[in-house]
Amino acid sequence: MKFKILLALIFVNLLQAQKFYFPKTAVNDSVILEKQIPGLAQQVIPLLQSAKYKPENTVDLMDNLFRLQLVAHDYKNSLASLFENRKLFADHNMGDYRYIGFELYALAKMEQEENNTSFSNALQKVFNQKYESLPEKLIPRLELALNGDVNASRKLLKNFLDKQKDKDSIDYKTALALCKNYLNYKTYSSIKPQVMQLLASKDKERFIIETKDLKINGNTLSVTIVRRKENTLPLPVILTNNIYAGPIDGFFGKRAATYNYVGVVVNTRGKRNSNDVNNPFEHESQDIYEVIDWVSKQPWCNGKVGMIGGSYLGFSQWAAVKKVHPALKTIVPQVAVGIGIDYPAQNNIFMSYMLQWIQYVTNNKFTDEADFTNAVKWDSIFTKWYKSGKSFRSLDKISGKPSKIFQRWLDHPGYDEYWQKMIPYKEDFSKINIPVLTTTGYYDDDQIGALYYFKQHHQYNKNADHYLVIGPYNHGGAQSFGFTYVNGSPIDPVARISIDDLAFSWFDYILKGGKKPELLKDRINFQVMNTNTWKHVADLDKMHNSSLKFYLQDKKNTSSVFNKPETRNFTTQIIDFKNRDQKDIYYKVSKKDSIKMTNSVAFESEILDKDMIMSGNLSGVFNVSINKKDFDTDTYLYQISPDGKSYLLSTHIVRASYAKNNQKRQLLEPGKTEQIPINNSYVMSKKIEKGSKLLLLVGVNKNPNWQINYGSGKDVSEETIKDSGEPLEIKWYNDSYVEVPVYKD
Structure with missing residues (x-):
């Protein structure tokens, strides 16, 4: 009796610490895993719905809920939650195919239990019923929806189980992820071979499908x-x-x-x-x-x-x-x-993602889904390159797979004939x-x-x-x-x-x-x-018939950031390219919301006294002086709503030396005031409510997801941390402005 009381106390303590009992034997024993994971899902569900862990939006809540209910063998409620998720996803029947694999699995399990039949017979019955009920326009999407990658989901499940080796407890976040990965593997390993055969049979009844090899x-x-x-x-x-x-x-x-x-x-x-x-x-x-x-x-x-x-x-x-x-x-x-x-460069700044995409489409004759969707792997590669301080050209070697395509693209940092010949150009x-x-x-x-x-x-x-x-x-x-x-x-x-x-x-x-x-x-x-x-x-x-010039000035020193400053001054920003371990800095919007602004300077508008419709894309000019020959700007415009939530309205990045001409590089002169025009920003059309304010973040592009421009004037792809020299010092002059397009009735 004392032993049982002790176990109960341990269990209560684990729950209070948001941890759950999960035997380490489940890691290597599939039979034990099958027995334990439904109970784990049942314990996670109340926390998912609690104030502490409840997702901010209903879509994420219902998505996680139906998956946990399915793992917990609560098939009826799982289907109800899945259907609620679909309503949130789309208002028209194009959303009906969403998660159809999970729906078929749940329906087949219910059919199997209710009529004491085999899972295979149950699956065939519910598939035929579902197929006949679908709108015709959804039929082409079925193959995509049902073609889950069993091998990839098996590997992901194993990765999560491996993290539990020698542990008898599991925290909430890991438990949720484990249940979801288990469900992916369990569902598609159970249904895929059969439903793909059933679908192929249906396609033969409906379509004539031919494949040919052409010599072109x-x-x-x-x-x-x-x-x-x-x-x-x-x-x-x-x-x-x-x-x-x-x-x-x-x-x-x-x-x-x-x-x-x-x-x-x-x-x-x-x-x-x-x-x-x-x-x-x-x-x-x-x-x-x-x-x-x-x-x-x-x-x-x-x-x-x-x-x-x-x-x-x-x-x-x-x-x-x-x-x-x-x-x-x-x-x-x-x-x-x-x-x-x-793409592969936005406004002449190459992105790390280009290597991930190249491997996605060239690793085999089809697409390498498992590699492409392995976020942990690619985040690790990009971070390793970033921390190393090596040149951007070394990224493919760091990934373990050198790429001629990657290197060839880097040979063309300007919009030159190499790119121009691929699509229409000018005339x-x-x-x-x-x-x-x-x-x-x-x-x-x-x-x-x-x-x-x-x-x-x-x-x-x-x-x-x-x-x-x-x-x-x-x-x-x-x-x-x-x-x-x-x-x-x-x-x-x-x-x-x-x-x-x-x-x-x-x-x-x-x-x-x-x-x-x-x-x-x-x-x-x-x-x-x-x-x-x-x-x-x-x-x-x-798209707009007016505009507001948002000047780079502290609103404490002016009645409005939308008025041109009477006295010219500047805000100084210093970026140390050698520092690869800096802590992220956040702009605190409210108790529940914050915005990363690690390499940015924040400019905040006054509270808007009436509704405003932003419609179009940002333009304007940055008047800057730097101590180097080049840098990459990074601009974000947000709405901060009256209830304290942030909404991204537009972004803009550009290599300063290409800002005036994307074909020809024009280096900046250190110490001289230069103008950087704002072109090719993202278009937005949105009503911004009275009581909101605008937040403008202006800064330098320095993170693992993009090339790093050290400002030496060399080919940026060749630069290394050794080229960084002294920290970049930017003077953002307050007569710089971002022009916000406005539509007035």
Whole structure:
């Protein structure tokens, strides 16, 4: 009895310390793990819902809750929580496929228990029922949703279990992560082989799917062709050029077929069945022209071709119109990479992520998902490089895998002919006379690239038939559908549209003589966040009709930061590039919110006495004096709302020596006051409520995620910590300003 009381006391103490009993024997014994983990999940659930650990937004709460309930074998409540999560995720049925693998697993487990049948029989029954209940437009997404990476989830689970070796207790954070990783492995190892076979059988009933290897420009390209069985007459073709070979090829093809087109997906050189060299971006312009030529002559094509796709696939469409094939009637580039503009360098600053992406698409004939999504590995590599003080060129060797592509890209720090030849350049845009629909988002990583193409097309072709749709979407949302929550905050209901439906309505309009999509009332169609309205204007400059100049001055010394200072002075900032162990500094917004500002200077506006709509992108100029020949600026504009929450409105980074001309480097003169223009910042349109204030962070780009510019004047990729010399000293003059675009009714 005393022993049981002692165990009970230990258990109570563990709970009070937010730790749970979890036997170390579960690490190496799968039978014990199976018995212990449901109970662990049951103990974690109350803490998840407690004030201390409850996530700030409902999406994260419901996401974690349904997973824990599923691990705890509470299948009925898990499904209820999952359905609530979907409602939060999207207001339209495009969200119904979200977590469908977990749904099928829970339904099959319930069916197995209720009817005393085998799991296999139960899974087949619930799969068939679910498949028949889904809207037709969701069918193409099923393969992506069900194709979980069992090997990767097994490795992640093992990693978490290994951390528990020789321990009989587990803390809340680790327990939550362990339960979630266990669920991923358990679910997909249980359902994947069978459901993929069932789905393939359903696809055969619905589609004709062919694969071919084409000889193009002396190289082999793999092509997937998808048609609906009932469509026997020639149709327009929707072509996608895809470097991410794998299950997504089937999705793109089946999506087009579902909208009553022929879907054709071509993989780039070196992918799938191609043994050619994979050099991303370099050959798309030549290859796609020949692919379109082949497609247009096939019996299932009526001679009209349109293109669609996002990110790299968006770039591919601009590569395709470097020389427009007569059969290509329209393109729909979504979140398009602006090669040499916003990737692999943004405003001439190379990003560490470029190496991670290169390995993702070149490690094998498909994509290396396990490596790409291994955040711990890549964070470790970037941090190791940062701490080492070695040159940026050494990053690939530090990763353990030297890369010719990485090195070749670094050879072109300016926007030179190497990048220019991949896409239309200057007068090339004047020859693009086919209709174009661009989609991007305020939170899209490639917004700068997408808008670069839009602006260049209209600059060089005054009659360009080119429309833009931009709203509160991230990189994924602007090429699929408007999520209910973005960056943890809800978006207006009017913005929660299906980008798929918009794109294919556009194809119907251009390729089949249908009606123009209702949303496209003018060239630029943008959603004003927090107003639940769309606005429509003829050009980007008309997104705003006024502006506020936010001067770099302390509000304590002025009635308003929006007034030009009467006396010129400066704020001094010192950055020691040799210090790689500095502690992060935070701007405290409220008890629950803070913003990292380690290498920044903060400027805070007065409280706004009326509502303001920021609409457009930041411009302005920094007047600075430095003691070196170059540096990289880093700018963030935030809204601090009346309730003490922060919202990122726009960002801007640029290499000072390229700020006036992204093709030619112009070093700064130490000690001389220089002007750095602010161009190519992120566009935002949002109502900022009365009682808010604006927070402007201005500083220096110095972190593991980007090149480090030591200011010696050498090629930045070659610089090492030995080139840093004395600390960088910047004088930010108070007549510098960031111009905030404002829309007034």
